[in-house]
Amino acid sequence: MKRRWFILIVPCALFLFFAVRGSDKIDASYSDQKELNMLRNIGHMVLLSNRDSVSRVLPVKIQKPGVYRISFENALALVPDSLVNIMKRNFDFRSEWLIEVHENRSDEIVYSFSLNKDSAKEVIACRGRNLPENQYSILLRVAPAQSGNLFLWIPLTALAVIGVGAVFVIRKRKSQPQIIEPPIKDDGAIPVGRFRFYADLQQLQLDDEVIELTGKENHILSILIKSPNEVIDRARIQKEVWEDEGVVVTRSLDMFISKLRKKLQGDPAVNIVNVHGKGYRLEIA
Structure with a gap:
């Protein structure tokens, strides 16, 4: 009997593993394009906040996975408070993001902050210190998120197999009386x-x-x-x-x-x- 259940569980677990990995690749491609569109819109809003409705937002560059750069055709002045507000209005907070403003000639970071769906984890400093007109670019780094990595899905698949097996073991055991914990004592209340x-x-x-x-x-x-x-x-x-x-x-x-x-x-x-x-x-x- 045990062998029959093992023969049934293993193919199901393998099917789940490869199905999820395949769907992750499709979702990742869609997610990348969605983020590029979001970042171009952020660049457009930055220009509008700078009263520039003529010059272009240059194509968003993916420097490496999870790292994007927004560049502009002309020089512009940046107001940190305005930049933070634009990011918050347009961001898709599925992950934590680190935003850096770079001065293009030296590639020095002249301003940075982080945004998170949990506002308690945000780090926003030096607001109100405006940046003078210059050639800037905005670098955005997304915190590592869930992926279809083999080393992630192997333990998840193993857990699925163990979980299914545990269900059958538990069903064979006699039901045990539920232990109800006593209410909290009044000490210190x-x-x-x-x-x-x-x-x-x-x-x-x-x-x-x-x-x-x-x-x-x-x-x-x-x-x-x-x-x-x-x-x-x-x-x-x-x-x-x-x-x-x-x-x-x-x-x-x-x-x-x-x-x-x-x-x-x-x-x-x-x-x-x-x-x-x-x-x-x-x-x-």
């Missing part, structure tokens, strides 16, 4: 309306539901909960939560506040209120 907040465990508990918090969500809530119904200055939260990272992206705090609000929706009496121009207040009715 801080009441927040109907919630109980466990800072050490990075968790909120509402009745029998346990809600996991990220490190930054936990840190922000810890600051707000020390002064309920009082306005906490925005700059203070940013300093305490991000001071060790060196770079603070303003949008990051707003994003984490939004995520915390969703996790607190279970109790309408608890809410994080934005006090315009000042900061945030944890309201507990």
